[in-house]
Amino acid sequence: MSLLLDTGVLVAAANPEDRFSDRAVAILREVAEGGHGAAFVTDYVVDEALTLAWVRTRRSDVVLDLAGWLLNPSPHHRPGQLVFVGEAAFGEAVRLHRRHHARLSFTDCTSLAVATEREITKIATSETGFDGFVDVVR
Numbered sequence: 808m809s810l811l812l813d814t815g816v817l818v819a820a821a822n823p824e825d826r827f828s829d830r831a832v833a834i835l836r837e838v839a840e841g842g843h844g845a846a847f848v849t850d851y852v853v854d855e856a857l858t859l860a861w862v863r864t865r866r867s868d869v870v871l872d873l874a875g876w877l878l879n880p881s882p883h884h885r886p887g888q889l890v891f892v893g894e895a896a897f898g899e900a901v902r903l904h905r906r907h908h909a910r911l912s913f914t915d916c917t918s919l920a921v922a923t924e925r926e927i928t929k930i931a932t933s934e935t936g937f938d939g940f941v942d943v944v945r
Contacts, residue, residue: 808843808844808845808928808929809843809844809845809846809847809925809926809927809928809929810838810843810844810845810846810847810887810927810928810929810930810931810944811846811847811848811849811887811918811921811922811927811929811930811931812835812838812846812847812848812852812886812887812930812931813852813915813918813930813931813932813933813934813937814852814855814856814859814914815827815831815932815933815934816831816834816835816931816932816933817831817848817852817856817873817877817886818856818859818860818863818873819831819832819933820832820834820835820886821860821869821872821873821876822860822863822864822866822869824864825863827933830933830945831933834931834944834945835886838886838887838931843929843931843944844928845887845888846886846887846888847887847888847889847890847921847925847927848877848885848886848887848888848889848890849889849890849891849892849914849917849918849921850889850890850891850892851892851913851914851917851918852914852918853877853878853889854914855912855914856873856877857870857873857874857877860873890921890925892917892920892921893924895920895924896917896920896921896924897917897920899916899919899920899923899924900913900916900917900919900920901916903916903919903920904916910936911936911937912936915934915936915937918930918937919937919940919941922941928941928942929941929942929943929944930942930943930944931943931944931945932944932945933945
């Protein structure tokens with residue numbers, strides 16, 4: 808059992824004003840307690856989360872807190888193990904994006920490709936785009 812963390816959960820956890828914040832914090836608490844197995848975060852999600860946090864809030868404190876957490880030099884203090892999207896997952900993401908671009912961002916497609924490649928069974932998200940592709944934790 809394992810879980811991939813999506814952008815929306817990370818941004819919501821960092822921003823108490825986000826409508827999904829309470830649930831995002833609860834999901835991350837469950838992750839920390841081992842309730843979902845190993846947790847993973849892709850490099851694409853890190854990029855998207857830091858960008859989205861700024862776009863949504865325009866608050867440096869939110870962005871810098873999130874960056875401090877996601878970019879922590881100690882892997883044990885990050886919300887999940889960092890996974891870099893490699894060539895094979897990138898190619899699969901391209902294929903998925905061609906078919907599902909109206910429903911999924913390219914970053915979402917990389918998440919699905921990494922989940923398949925690494926046999927990650929669930930994605931924690933606040934979005935509905937992943938429904939039907941993989942088990943979702945909301």
